[in-house]
Amino acid sequence: MGEMGQPGSPGIPGPSVYGAAMQGWFQRAPVFKGPGYQGDEAKTQEKEDVFKALKDITEELRKLKFPDGSKEAPARTCQQIKKNKPDAEDGYYWVDPNAGVKLDAIRVYCDFRSKKIYTCVLPAMNITDEHTAPGATQSPLWYASQHLQDGEIPYQSKVVQIKFLQSLHDKAEQEITFHCKNSVAYRDAQSKSKDRAILLTTFNGDWLGANNKKKFRYKVTEDGCQVKDGSWGKTVFEVKTKKTNRLPIVDVGIADIGQQDQAFRVEVGRVCFS
Secondary structure: OOOOOOOOOOOOOOOOHHHHHHHHHOOOOOOOOOOOOOOOOOOOHHHHHHHHHHHHHHHHHHHHHOOOOOOOOOEOOHHHHHHHOOOOOOEEEEEOOOOOOHHHOEEEEEEOOOOOOEEEEOEOOOEOOOEOOOOOOOOOEEHHHHHOOOOOOOEOOOHHHHHHHHHHOOOEEEEEEEEEEOOOOOOEOOOOEOOOOOEEEOOOOOEEOOOOOHHHOOEEEEEOOOOOOOOEEEEEEEEEEOOHHHOOOOEEEEOOOOOOOOEEEEEEOOEEEO
């Protein structure tokens, strides 16, 4: 017996269930031969598996084409959810702004009530514990840098998803509320100045303040921290911008802190893109 030759190339792999389903999808349906026809058309487990796979593929394609904001079918933005589901109500949905694998989808709040539709990223913290800084010499005292593990205010989103939301929208807005006890946040009623006003650090590294150039200022919608009378008050800072890469706010700089009777809390609002 002669020597055996070299083994041949491997054969074509056998068809998968999904492959069979896809093949069946593009083929003509079998002709119906009547109820009395006795052929080899009996249901088999293989055929049932193929049928189920085809249904699964069809459903997956439907979700890709018409995402509804569920965890299984995240949309890119809340605007897309409303387009696909006109009766969608305000609430929490799942979006995948970078349109990658849905495993990195993020949970957001969709606001459909106004003329605009907002996709809102949630903070990972709501309101901080009460903080004091007796004897503090650093001015301003940067809250996140000094008190938070990563040195920034955390949000329920990966940075890449926030960047995609910034690029997919024209405007962004956010509120930061400073709860104060004997600590000026914006206007000091005694000195009638804003020299010790809060500073806000933006996502892209800018600083917003009361005395900055106009394009680097925030708006104050409520200022209850003007008088030091031993009671708690609050000042609400609002940032609305067409420079979407400024939001979210990642740190808060507090100038009027360090005395024994001073304390503060920082409340972080959701950042909404439209």
